[in-house]
Amino acid sequence: GDEWATSVLSTIGRMGRILSRPPFSFVPFFQAFSRVNSYLWDAIGAPIDVALGTPRHNDLAAAHDAWVAQVKARVPADQLLIFEARQGWAPLCEFLSPVDNAVSA
Template sequence: MQVFGAGVGRTGTMSLRTALQQLGLGPCYHMEVVLNNPAVHVPLWNAVVAGQADWSAIYQGQQSAVDWPTASFYPELHAAFPHAKFVLTHRDPDSWVASISETIFTALLSRDDAPAEAQPWLDMCMKVIARSGFDPAMSKDELAARFFAHTEAVKAAIPAKQLLLFQVKEGWGPLCEFLGVETPATEFPRTNDRAQFWQLLEDGGATVEE
């Protein structure tokens, strides 16, 4: 594992995932991997929450990882992979609150209405997100404050030379410089807006990002 994303959902994680894979740092683990194989990955993350992490099983075949559940465990991952680099995706707190409230947290607050087969994944999501200090029932002000606190906690836990604070609107420059790779000639990827989120969720392959 070479790169971990410490940014929570809806901070550009799918765009970062796509970018890392374009840069040759894939496959890149994302919540989508969990959704594509919940029978394997949901129990693995439940074990992480319980303090019994098997990182080699979770990240088998991967070179990088972004998004929840990964983003909740940056201290543990830094200890397990001390030479890895970390990218903290972030955005304006108010826009993040609006985005996550209309996507991930809406889905979680209505989880009782979800099909039975989705319940283990939703339960795992609740536990993982709680590890980041978030609760879908928080007020907008509480969410914004917690979002800021997460950023500060990551900055305190990861050595500065191994951490990049990054907004996807910055494009390739800062990311490529941090990773020591050439800048692609193509535009930086931008994926998974709110409409795409709900379409992916409906299709059974939801991702949690912008």
């Protein structure tokens, strides 16, 4: 979960901090978005740290690892692909079998 947490904190995880400051904090739409943002982080177990304005890295990593464990426990192994994009297309295509060899493009 550490890589995911790092990625989140360098992208979408910063939104709460950005939206809580002017000029965004004055706009009703962004005020509502900020509340939803907080709710979503709370819901996955990574609440926003008020001092940081973002979820904490360790909370994000733990939430990620808990989610992965839950998925692995609930999804039958033959229906689950543990995949990382750096592996390329082959494992994904093999798992999904998206192309019927009898069909030509």
